[in-house]
Amino acid sequence: MCKALALNSLLSLGFHIDLTNKATEDDEPKFLRAVEMFFDRAAKHSNASEETLKHIKSTDSVLSVTFPVEKDGKTVMIRGYRSQHSRHRLPCKGGIRFSSAVDLQEVEALSALMTYKCAVVDVPFGGGKGGIMIDPKEWTEAELERITRRFTLELCQKNFIGPGVDVPAPDVGTGPREMGWIADTYRNFNPQDVNGAACVTGKALSLGGVRGRTEATGLGVYYGVREFLSFPEVQSKIKHSGKIDGSSIVIQGFGNVGYWAAKFFEANGAKITGIIEHDVAAYNKDGINVEQLALWRKENGGSFRGFPDAQIVENPMSVLEAECDVLIPAALERQIGMRNAHKIRAKLIGEAANGPVTPAADEVLRNNGAVIIPDLLLNAGGVCVSYFEWAKNLSHLRFGRMNKRWDERSKEQLLSLVEGNAGHPLTEVERRQLIHGAEEHELVYSGLEDTMIVACNETRQTANAKNIDYRTAALANSINKIAASLAGSGSIFTHA
Template identity: 45%
Template sequence: MSDPISNELSFSQNVNYLVDRAIAAMDLEEDTAAAIKACASTIKVTFPVKIRNKIEMFTGWRSVHSTHRLPAKGGIRYAPYVNQDEVEALAALMSYKCALMDIPFGGSKGALLIDPGKYTRDEMQMITRRFTVELVRKGFLSPSTNVPAPDVGTGQREMAWMADTYKHLFPEDINYQACVTGKPVQHGGIRGRTEATGRGVQYAIQEFFRHPADVKQARLTPGLAGKRIVVQGFGNVGFHAARLLSSEDDAKIIAVIKSEGVLVDENGLDIQALHDHLIEHKTMKGFPHARFHEDGVKALEMECDILIPAALESQITCDNADRIQAKLIVEAANGPLTYEADKVLSDKGITIIPDIYANAGGVTVSYFEWIRNLSHIRFGRMQRRHEEMRSHEFAQLLEDLTGQIISDEIRKRVIRGAAEEDLVNSGLDDTMRLGYQQLSEILHRHDKIHDLRTAGYVIAIDKISRTYLDIGVY
């Protein structure tokens, strides 16, 4: 595929151009490349729901990009702007993301064309349950073949409704809880899933700063502490990424961008306080010790060390890419940069940690939740107390050998066994570390690869192509 001559590319075209760039770097056979890029199937459903004594029609989509691994995995978003092209592009990104991170899923995505703010909770439940029935009947929702998760406009409650609907349709399926992930903990969810994508962004940045050559190439100084960060989007991903980076890594969140505008504080925003303010007042306006400006998009161009786009796709385009001043861009959203913007920023020497790696925390912990649902036991249940007992014995042995008494505070920390959330975060940290190490290694080893995004796609495409060849898909 040649370079685009128009700036108005669709989301799926942007993804395909990025894939083609990686394929050119790895000299993949043309027929193999075509098989990998093709979207396996997409279903469009239209169904009626009676709302306030009136029949309303709703349209939804579910796309499966690849089934080289099963189940196919990907979120379902509820928004008034979604379309089939967007769903297919997101499904493709899920395939490459899972392959890169060694998560044994194919790629899928879904969407419902709806403005959730216009409906009550009970109405949303009726709509969600009916949508679920349509997906199940068409074979696009199952613990073994297609497993949705939350996305923009959806959350734990929608996943709980979907799981319960599936359970009533298949009461004999003991693995029904595994038909979706991102559920409430009391309904088969896993601790740590809510903040998983944001925490994954934090772990990705931490691992980046463990690679001095990459930090130097980005013209950054060593260490995450004190780094000035701008975050676009303050939903689940943006909030948790900002909160964790500021509270655990001592970074400074100098600006938060939302659709209503941007809040700026050069000394660093109190992220938890801002979150509480938004819940109470439904607006960023009036937050103390910070400046509010209505032009939030312009704030993407602020001078900063790290820019984290955590909102929607195509936020940085050829129109504003040349004015971006961040040294490092971390794509917490899917596709926040267009193909042309990516080229402009790369030519400027700005380092970009790509979405197929940076926001993989959600699907990683979704994988843990899916495994938990299939095993029917929470992580750590069988070994936690045994680990505590052994640690207690080692602490006692240390006291006997040294003649020193370990304080109660230290003893509690030393002998504490790992809870489920500890194990989830440990597994997520390990996955994000290994993922970045793959990216950095191939970037510095391969003469034809000059950026982390191309490195990520090369790794993912190579893994998928080997799977296709091994099992004889074509």
């Protein structure tokens, strides 16, 4: 590896570690151990046997690969991972991230969370996750394409990718572009697979993607927070009206998830008082215009600095502690730990990121009266809509194509009958609005909303019935669903 690249990778890794350790004490558990601790806490409230719990908790299989890539005339060795935590349902599902901080433990922790996430929202997948240990900012587009295609080749050769085996998706540092490269590489090595487009989700629309996937996780965060605020027991505990309109929201992370969550909260009347990025934060108690801030960052080197309509805070982590109704950590893991948990003043914390709160901090926050909506429930919007994309690819049919016009004609006939009886014809604009047939993105939104409502209410019911917190309730529900699937299939080779 060339010295400059090695140095930059180390600096980037150190920067990431600094961000994820700034809030935690040295003796707090790392990410994988934290996931296991939350699992053990929930397992006590599940119906699963000890043997089944051991099975669910353990990772099924992990692939670790190393391959060479040429950069600036030098050979660089690239490390990549793919973890399949559970294959109780197939395919496995989970993103692929490009980050210099990727390691085996992180990938295993994230794949475990994916298993529980899919179960809690009744998406019929097992949990998977992958990563390549690079900083994508240090590589050209052509180099990133070579790395992505080579990693996909490794997945193909080891049977770690396929519509019925393991289906990746975008994650940190990746997007539709990388998913397109993965899909094309898979298709080249499996030209006979008519369902090849379903080998990966989060693709561009032109490659078989689904409308609504880009904003899905952020929209799911909005739906989840909205549902929990509607529960009388939550309103009573945090002394809140239950309405999104007028609520103050602080969001950490202004990537895809944070941006879209902010947009949906703002569109429904909330005030986005703080938005936190890795270098600085923007704060305005009267509310920040989300689109103006996004445009400013795009035109000013990717930073909030100089944005005229908000206070720019040089210590971004301090804005996590700002008084607000709802705090949305939508960035990295381990952002709330024992160094800052006692300073958090948010009434409700919605975990849009994976693992943003450590186990000890979770207890401190709950003891201080905060309500926490856990990551495995709140950020499941992405995998829900990935499921819709996967189903669309397997059916080879766009959602709404078969029924949109039929729905519109049925509505028009009914509307004509009502107009005739009422003696009051509607305007053309009113008529078009009422008979409009659902487009693909509207069906996706509807499916996601229903999924989140059902999962939030199942979590609420378990929490109230067992007098436990929402994280423990959601995980207990997941464990019970996975255990039922294992029992129903008949686990072979487990009994003499």
